[in-house]
Amino acid sequence: MEIIKITLFAFTALFIILIFKGRRDDIAVLISLFSGVILIMFILPKIAMILNFIKLLANKANIDFGYLNIIFKILGIAYLGTFSAAICKDAGESMLASKVEIVTKILILAMSVPILMAVLNSILKII
Structure with a gap:
């Protein structure tokens, strides 16, 4: 409905x-x-309901909440960047929209570095 x-x-x-x-x-x-x-x-x-559900699952699975916060921030950056780029395109500013998309992708990459480091450390411990 x-x-x-x-x-x-x-x-x-x-x-x-x-x-x-x-x-x-x-x-x-x-x-x-x-x-x-x-x-x-x-x-x-x-x-909010989805975030609470994911937090509950993370607690049950003993997942470090710091990494979950980073993932939530990355999702927020992705959605806000997409929304901003769409608004720029609606206004006829496709060049500005493409720059917003590029900056969003760089921010996401920068935010994901701690998670990538944790994954690499886990792989090195297994080896």
């Missing part, structure tokens, strides 16, 4: 955006931005 609400909201926002596109592109981009934020806010309780 929630997907119906999400779809109806998205199509309503799309219809309003199409009305403004071409005449007032600045308003169309703002409507797109606010629509995306509202959609994200709509699913925040679901995201």
Whole structure:
């Protein structure tokens, strides 16, 4: 039932955006931005539920919570980077969008270094 609400909201926002596109592109981009934020806010309780479930599984499996925090941060960076790049593309700034995507990928790589080091240390201990 929630997907119906999400779809109806998205199509309503799309219809309003199409009305403004071409005449007032600045308003169309703002409507797109606010629509995306509202959609994200709509699913925040679901995201919290998923994170709590993953934390519960990590506790049962004795997984170091520090690594789990890094993974959550990486996911957040990926989603925010994708969202930002999409907004830039909607505004007609595809070059800026590609730069946002590149910076996002570099940030993800930098954030993943501790996990990569832990995996390499585990491999070296096995050998």
